[in-house]
Amino acid sequence: xxxxxxxxxxxxxxxxxxxxxxxxxxxxxxxxxxxxxxxxxxxxxxxxxxxxxxxxxxxxxxxxxxxxxxxxxxxxxxxxxxxxxxxxxxxxxxxxxxxxxxxxxxxxxxxxxxxxxxxxxxxxxxxxxxxxxxxxxxxxxxxxxxxxxxxxxxxxxxxxxxxxxxxxxxxxxxxxxxxxxxxxxxxxxxxxxxxxxxxxxxxxxxxxxxxxxxxxxxxxxxxxxxxxxxxxxxxxxxxxxxxxxxxxxxxxxxxxxxxxxxxxxxxxxxxxxxxxxxxxxxxxxxxxxxxxxxxxxxxxxxxxxxxxxxxxxxxxxxxxxxxxxxxxxxxxxxxxxxxxxxxxxxxxxxxxxxxxxxxxxxxxxxxxxxxxxxxxxxxxxxxxxxxxxxxxxxxxxxxxxxxxxxxxxxxxxxxxxxxxxxxxxxxxxxxxxxxxxxxxxxxxxxxxxxxxxxxxxxxxxxxxxxxxxxxxxxxxxxxxxxxxxxxxxxxxxxxxxxxxxxxxxxxxxxxxxxxxxxxxxxxxxxxxxxxxxxxxxxxxxxxxxxxxxxxxxxxxxxxxxxxxxxxxxxxxxxxxxxxxxxxxxxxxxxxxxxxxxxxxxxxxxxxxxxxxxxxxxxxxxxxxxxxxxxxxxxxxxxxxxxxxxxxxxxxxxxxxxxxxxxxxxxxxxxxxxxxxxxxxxxxxxxxxxxxxxxxxxxxxxxxxxxxxxxxxxxxxxxxxxxxxxxxxxxxxxxxxxxxxxxxxxxxxxxxxxxxxxxxxxxxxxxxxxxxxxxxxxxxxxxxxxxxxxxxxxxxxxxxxxxxxxxxxxxxxxxxxxxxxxxxxxxxxxxxxxxxxxxxxxxxxxxxxxxxxxxxxxxxxx
Amino acid sequence: xxxxxxxxxxxxxxxxxxxxxxxxxxxxxxxxxxxxxxxxxxxxxxxxxxxxxxxxxxxxxxxxxxxxxxxxxxxxxxxxxxxxxxxxxxxxxxxxxxxxxxxxxxxxxxxxxxxxxxx
Numbered sequence: 001x002x003x004x005x006x007x008x009x010x011x012x013x014x015x016x017x018x019x020x021x022x023x024x025x026x027x028x029x030x031x032x033x034x035x036x037x038x039x040x041x042x043x044x045x046x047x048x049x050x051x052x053x054x055x056x057x058x059x060x061x062x063x064x065x066x067x068x069x070x071x072x073x074x075x076x077x078x079x080x081x082x083x084x085x086x087x088x089x090x091x092x093x094x095x096x097x098x099x100x101x102x103x104x105x106x107x108x109x110x111x112x113x114x115x116x117x118x119x120x121x122x123x124x125x126x127x128x129x130x131x132x133x134x135x136x137x138x139x140x141x142x143x144x145x146x147x148x149x150x151x152x153x154x155x156x157x158x159x160x161x162x163x164x165x166x167x168x169x170x171x172x173x174x175x176x177x178x179x180x181x182x183x184x185x186x187x188x189x190x191x192x193x194x195x196x197x198x199x200x201x202x203x204x205x206x207x208x209x210x211x212x213x214x215x216x217x218x219x220x221x222x223x224x225x226x227x228x229x230x231x232x233x234x235x236x237x238x239x240x241x242x243x244x245x246x247x248x249x250x251x252x253x254x255x256x257x258x259x260x261x262x263x264x265x266x267x268x269x270x271x272x273x274x275x276x277x278x279x280x281x282x283x284x285x286x287x288x289x290x291x292x293x294x295x296x297x298x299x300x301x302x303x304x305x306x307x308x309x310x311x312x313x314x315x316x317x318x319x320x321x322x323x324x325x326x327x328x329x330x331x332x333x334x335x336x337x338x339x340x341x342x343x344x345x346x347x348x349x350x351x352x353x354x355x356x357x358x359x360x361x362x363x364x365x366x367x368x369x370x371x372x373x374x375x376x377x378x379x380x381x382x383x384x385x386x387x388x389x390x391x392x393x394x395x396x397x398x399x400x401x402x403x404x405x406x407x408x409x410x411x412x413x414x415x416x417x418x419x420x421x422x423x424x425x426x427x428x429x430x431x432x433x434x435x436x437x438x439x440x441x442x443x444x445x446x447x448x449x450x451x452x453x454x455x456x457x458x459x460x461x462x463x464x465x466x467x468x469x470x471x472x473x474x475x476x477x478x479x480x481x482x483x484x485x486x487x488x489x490x491x492x493x494x495x496x497x498x499x500x501x502x503x504x505x506x507x508x509x510x511x512x513x514x515x516x517x518x519x520x521x522x523x524x525x526x527x528x529x530x531x532x533x534x535x536x537x538x539x540x541x542x543x544x545x546x547x548x549x550x551x552x553x554x555x556x557x558x559x560x561x562x563x564x565x566x567x568x569x570x571x572x573x574x575x576x577x578x579x580x581x582x583x584x585x586x587x588x589x590x591x592x593x594x595x596x597x598x599x600x601x602x603x604x605x606x607x608x609x610x611x612x613x614x615x616x617x618x619x620x621x622x623x624x625x626x627x628x629x630x631x632x633x634x635x636x637x638x639x640x641x642x643x644x645x646x647x648x649x650x651x652x653x654x655x656x657x658x659x660x661x662x663x664x665x666x667x668x669x670x671x672x673x674x675x676x677x678x679x680x681x682x683x684x685x686x687x688x689x690x691x692x693x694x695x696x697x698x699x700x701x702x703x704x705x706x707x708x709x710x711x712x713x714x715x716x717x718x719x720x721x722x723x724x725x726x727x728x729x730x731x732x733x734x735x736x737x738x739x740x741x742x743x744x745x746x747x748x749x750x751x752x753x754x755x756x757x758x759x760x761x762x763x764x765x766x767x768x769x770x771x772x773x774x775x776x777x778x779x780x781x782x783x784x785x786x787x788x789x790x791x792x793x794x795x796x797x798x799x800x801x802x803x804x805x806x807x808x809x810x811x812x813x814x815x816x817x818x819x820x821x822x823x824x825x826x827x828x829x830x831x832x833x834x835x836x837x838x839x840x841x842x843x844x845x846x847x848x849x850x851x852x853x854x855x856x857x858x859x860x861x
Numbered sequence: 862x863x864x865x866x867x868x869x870x871x872x873x874x875x876x877x878x879x880x881x882x883x884x885x886x887x888x889x890x891x892x893x894x895x896x897x898x899x900x901x902x903x904x905x906x907x908x909x910x911x912x913x914x915x916x917x918x919x920x921x922x923x924x925x926x927x928x929x930x931x932x933x934x935x936x937x938x939x940x941x942x943x944x945x946x947x948x949x950x951x952x953x954x955x956x957x958x959x960x961x962x963x964x965x966x967x968x969x970x971x972x973x974x975x976x977x978x979x980x
Contacts, residue, residue, distance in 0.1 A: 017915040024893045024911045044910060052912025
């Protein structure tokens with residue numbers, strides 16, 4: 001039994017003193033007759049063993065650490081290289097993990113994050129599956145469902161705040177009173193909305209974000225009760241939300257109470273609100289989903305005239321962002337793991353090489369009585385020490401890299417942009433470090449144990465060439481190349497996808513155009529006749545600016561706002577309500593197509609005569625014309641959008657309004673004056689100015705023009721049209737950049753690994769090479785020996801890598817925008833680069849081999 | 862292993878170390894014998910535990926205070942072979958230095974009236 005206690009001690013100690021301690025204990029046991037005395041003795045022995053075993057371990061650790069530090073001081077280059085490599089691997093993986101944890105795993109910062117859902121109308125497969133609801137649909141769902149502790153709704157909001165210095169536009173949400181309490185948040189100041197605020201007769205109320213409170217109101221505590229002007233309507237400030245409150249998106253700056261007038265419930269298909277709910281505790285998502293689907297389907301079938309058949313989609317708020325974003329995050333984590341694996345392979349190789357160099361030293365220590373266990377411990381201590389150095393440095397790298405990676409986090413999630421650093425990140429880094437240290441330390445350590453030490457004591461003992469040892473090191477290099485290939489192929493495919501997307505013609509000319517937004521407030525600007533002078537003045541003055549070749553207003557520029565999709569009825573082609581297809585509707589001022597450089601294919605542009613009193617007209621896109629009148633001219637035909645009948649007067653080219661990499665509906669353009677009371681969302685607000693030179697140089701002049709037309713009108717979203725187009729692919733760019741960095745690091749590491757292996761091989765084969773040269777071997781033979789060795793490893797690595805890369809690429813398919821996962825040129829380029837690595841990695845060793853002087857080499861033998 | 866150090870550099874000694882040195886001053890002893898001897902000298906006040914004993918012995922070996930003096934059969938346990946430990950000249954010097962240090966300490970204590978006896 002006492003023997004078991006001895007296992008607390010280090011093995012080397014046990015071997016040395018175990019027998020004697022057993023004997024001592026046995027004798028003391030004899031001297032202690034009786035149960036009580038024996039029990040006491042056992043307690044003593046236990047305490048003694050625990051204390052002294054820990055002390056003995058600590059002794060060894062101090063000893064090993066001292067020894068390791070001394071060894072690192074002797075070869076600081078080795079230690080620094082190892083720490084840097086470990087830091088790259090650990091840093092990349094920690095940063096990627098933190099981001100994935102933050103966006104995919106960690107609960108949202110709300111009280112019952114796992115029970116919060118968002119509800120959509122589901123019109124798949126013919127329509128969208130994530131469609132907003134109308135107030136009428138929302139009210140029906142709310143009354144019929146029994147699964148929710150609470151249900152509310154919100155819609156996005158963009159308001160002009162005036163009377164506080166510069167007029168500014170604030171984005172946020174209009175919410176029913178249930179929403180904020182459902183999230184379980186308390187205001188930092190003041191109160192939340194109550195049911196009273198939702199009634200139409202109550203004074204209008206608003207809650208500010210912490211940021212707006214600080215920035216616009218200077219953190220003034222007296223802001224509560226203050227009346228502010230939003231879109232010319234007075235609102236009373238009733239509260240300020242805490243600093244880290246983001247809902248519905250991270251950009252939200254202001255919240256107002258959402259009110260429904262009886263008229264709002266009439267059009268069941270006027271979809272603009274997002275219902276959210278807190279599921280009752282204990283209910284599963286599946287069950288709630290089924291209930292909502294039944295309720296929604298039943299309701300839509302009860303109203304066949306007003307609604308196409310629609311179900312409901314119920315999504316956890318936590319998971320409500322695109323599959324593409326999720327995939328991108330997973331790809332990031334996978335790529336980071338690849339870097340870590342390569343780093344481990346490289347470190348193992350470094351340590352193996354070092355162990356070989358130090359084999360004599362180790363043999364001496366063994367001969368002096370150090371047991372294998374001691375050497376194993378020593379080796380692991382060294383690798384763990386290096387790993388911890390790398391882990392600490394890696395943590396800094398991760399912190400530095402997070403803001404870049406964070407651009408991959410979907411903006412839809414109600415979270416701060418850059419993840420907060422928390423215990424999980426630190427714990428993960430520590431765990432990773434430990435795993436890394438063991439992973440790359442274990443191979444050399446095991447070898448230390450297996451070696452026949454006496455052989456190494458012989459002077460001139462030659463090893464490191466041939467045999468199992470080199471196979472292991474070669475295997476590591478092959479694995480590194482294979483993983484590099486996987487990363488390179490992934491990078492290459494995504495890069496090609498990005499190029500392909502960027503080559504996609506957007507349907508308009510993106511360069512040399514300035515865009516900005518002036519969202520005119522209602523009710524002041526509700527009527528076209530009030531709006532008209534503003535537009536006219538701005539457009540006329542802007543067109544007169546030198547260097548301006550065109551200017552126009554539209555509801556929303558391509559790539560800014562999706563939505564505005566209307567179902568179309570075409571005269572002479574009756575379709576049932578559920579089967580009608582949608583088109584994107586935009587209201588534009590004359591000259592829009594010219595300013596955007598959208599080609600007018602036939603007919604005419606919208607013009608000044610198309611006013612409320614004239615017949616309603618429409619200009620349609622080519623794909624719209626083709627959809628309904630395959631080979632005939634659509635000019636003069638009638639279509640109905642909403643209740644309006646419009647005559648088609650022109651056909652223009654298609655534009656990609658949802659983004660370059662997304663399919664979109666055909667487009668219909670209407671005159672901005674038809675009807676005279678266009679709903680605020682559809683009223684033109686985006687200005688596009690076509691310029692001969694640099695569009696940004698026009699900004700001050702255009703600003704002055706808008707200011708003189710209405711001094712209270714804020715100007716937002718000032719940017720070149722090109723930026724707007726590129727914004728759609730910014731996620732891909734960031735992803736490509738990070739993958740590119742990972743790929744480059746992996747590549748560099750693989751090259752270093754290859755170089756290390758080959759130069760070691762050359763230096764340990766110096767004598768052999770000398771003999772060969774003496775025997776008349778050609779320089780080309782010698783070159784072939786080293787470079788050929790490198791190429792052989794590369795080829796095996798390429799084959800293995802390609803075999804892994806292909807299935808990996810198939811997982812990426814949805815991100816590939818039509819590039820095939822077996823794209824030959826990408827695989828070819830990756831293979832070419834791996835071969836280049838092999839050549840570069842073997843170049844220096846090969847030159848050294850060529851310089852071997854036969855006489856010296858043999859004399860040294 | 863290095864006794865090139867000055868004896869003073871190891872002071873003050875842990876109590877167990879000094880007791881072991883005292884015990885080995887008269888005779889080479891094996892582990893259990895040291896425990897018994899220390900117990901006898903201190904009227905059973907100090908009973909060294911096995912772990913403490915061997916950890917002390919290991920450190921003393923490292924510092925060159927003692928050496929192993931070969932293995933002999935253990936008395937009373939004929940089949941067990943035991944290691945015997947012997948004090949080195951360096952060990953004696955260290956023990957003397959520690960005794961001097963303690964004596965000085967006691968003298969200081971007496972001068973200030975903390976201990977009885979001749980000042």
